[in-house]
Amino acid sequence: MTDVPDAPSGGGRLTDHIGIGVLTRLVDRDLVDEVLVDTGKREQRVRLLPARVVVYYVMALCLFFGDSYEEVMRTLVDGLRALGSWSKEWRVPTTSAITRARTRLGPEPLRELFERVAVPCARPGVPGAWLGTRRLMAIDGFVLDVPDTPDNDEEFGRSGGAKNPAPFPQAHLVGLGECGTHAINAAEIGPWNTNERKLAQKLLVAFEPGMLVIADRGFYAFQLWADAAETGADLLWRMPAGPHLPVVTPLPDGSYLSFLSDPKVRTRRAVQKHRGQTVLDELSGPTVRVVEYEISNRDGSHELFCLITTILDPDVATSVELAEAYGQRWEFESSLDELKTHQRGRGAVLRSRSPDLVKQEIWALLLTHYAVRQLMSEAAEQADIDPDRLSFIRSLRVIRRQVTRQAGFSPSAPDGGPRLHDHRDM
Known part of the structure; x- marks a missing residue:
């Protein structure tokens, strides 16, 4: 040059x-x-x-x-x-x-x-952004197609296996975003087959007290939950089928206290009686509150949702409020759709033909998306309207x-x- x-x-x-x-x-x-x-x-x-x-x-x-x-x-x-x-x-x-x-x-x-x-930008009172004093955040992941070059293929890989490979290598992203404003505040990038929980582990540095972080059932793992809870942020995650959640203490709003068991450690998973009250065995894991409810799908079928949370007191957040808060997770999915469909273009492949430039382009994509969303949040505040209306x-x-x-x-x-x-x- x-x-x-x-x-x-x-x-x-x-x-x-x-x-x-x-x-x-x-x-x-x-x-x-x-x-x-x-x-x-x-x-x-x-x-x-x-x-x-x-x-x-x-x-x-x-x-x-x-x-x-x-x-x-x-x-x-x-x-x-x-x-x-x-x-x-x-x-x-x-x-x-x-x-x-x-x-x-x-x-x-x-x-x-x-x-x-990229810091959270929702002001107090923004619809869908808060549960009481807790800022509603969510984690989720997606993949982006990158140009078909040997270097990109080696760095990121592609789905489908040897018999039916995808047409392009794919970079895998997991992001932490603000539900009320759709602003993505943290992200991690890896090859397409990187486990989302592994990428989410790297996002824990962005968890803070005062957040309520929502996640779908694909993110639950005992150690990830324990590490996330240690950050001081509150958690509201959907549980996958399998882990047993015994009813330890029923609560007046229909939820109940239970505990998580570390699958790597053999525990008695027993409930003892002490002074007439139900307490957890010392070998059981962290205490959680369980919220269960059923929804009707469009096809007439019913689906059971089982949520666990670190908010143990129903006076702080009722089971109905927590179920409604979990529904705000879909707003973060809209953020990802904005980024990979509307901003990038439906079906479009990133431009960059080397792994470093792919990562550069993805960080720029996240930065520009945040900038657009932050400006929209400011504009909505000035007009005193819900950011979702823009x-x-x-x-x-x-x-x-x-x-x-x-x-x-x-x-x-x-x-x-x-x-x-x-x-x-x-």
Whole structure:
């Protein structure tokens, strides 16, 4: 790549002006520069594509999935002509030059940016975001198709086995997200066949007191539950068939106290009587509260739900409230659908042809999704409406237009807030 000291008429280098429109409010230039220093990616010489520009460029790739590498770069710089910041000597880099710049950057700056920026954003009172004082969070997983290259195949693998392999290698993601705002706050990436519980174990550093973390039955394992409970977050997980949950103490709301047994340890699993009260044997595992209920499916069949929780007192949360809170887990599934279907495009394959660039692209995808959702949350708060009433697809279109029109700006409303709730756009 040629080193070019581009000097636009407006002062400074042309690439100093490149941003991603409204999303630059959240991922600002100073933060990007700080992360580049911390990850050792700040250049010592001037380049045609400085690392900061590449960060914004990779994010833009995740906003304009259908466009070519060069077209996305043109989108970022096109508005600079009107600003008097255009250097006639500067040319849009080739695809190979962009790929080399992405390779120099690597995945870590995008991961670090996501981890610093993606914090829970629901304000108290946001519908579907809280159970009392506890913030409703959920964990779930999905896979993304990546380009069919030998390196990607070796790193990520593919489903189907040798006889019927999937057409593309697949990266497996597990994320922790906020139910009320659909914002994904933490994630882990692995090969397609990585057990979701193994990826979820790495997410425990993001669990905090004041959260109620919801999970489907595929995530339950004794040790994962025990480790998750140690974080101080409350848990509400659906149990798979199999583990025995004896009724130890019935509670007035229809739930009951029980205990979990470590399958690796032989316990008597006995219930003793002590002073006329039922107590747990000292060899039994942690105490849990069990909530059981049945739902009717569309086909007329019935399905039993068995939930366990660390919230032991029904005066803090009744069994009905916990069942309703578990239903909010589906909101997080909507977040994943937004990311892999609407933002990426239905059936679309990621662009990156090497494992490091795949991971870079995924972190950028998560970062841009969070940025869109955070702006939607702010807009909903200003309009005093439920964030679910705002369309993700329409909000994404608004942001794409703002990026196209004002690539070099960090646009905001006169009061500093976004305008995503403008009904002319929504």
